[in-house]
Amino acid sequence: MKKILFTFFIGILISTNSFSQEKLTWHTNIDEALELATKENKNLLLFFTGSDWCGWCKKLQNDVLKTPDFEKWSADFILVELDFPKRTAQDIKIKTQNRxxxxxxxxxxxxxxxxxxxxxxxNGKTNLNNLGKTGYVRGGVKNWIKTANNIVN
Structure with missing residues (x-):
């Protein structure tokens, strides 16, 4: 009976821990992201993607941007997704902003x-200083983070 209760308790603990992990927030409105970046004194990561057609974009998402390592590393950034879909409808304001x-x-x-x-x-405007850029980096999340660190440091 004790083994069953212990196993049950561990199962609940593990499932609760996996659901309580903080998920990344990707902003789509640059004005809101800039306001937050200024307020929190963080840099921005602008991800230009073709979410519904770009194979390398999907590979970058899966190999890097959706990993726990990236989630941990990106805590010092405000994340902004600037999407250019071909088959998915997009609000005209977002489309214009992204262009x-x-x-x-x-x-x-x-x-x-x-x-x-x-x-x-x-004067109330915001000046954007480009620190550098990258794209897909072969070798997985560790190599991508190494490349990104070389840019931002």
């Missing part, structure tokens, strides 16, 4: 990730 940011950061291929620091100016 403007694509032009501003001269993004020509997907996936592209820009690391950006935001500084609030006296």
């Amino acid at each position: 403007k940011l694509q032009r501003a950061f001269n993004v020509r291929g997907f996936p592209t990730i820009h690391f950006v620091s935001a500084k609030k100016l006296e």
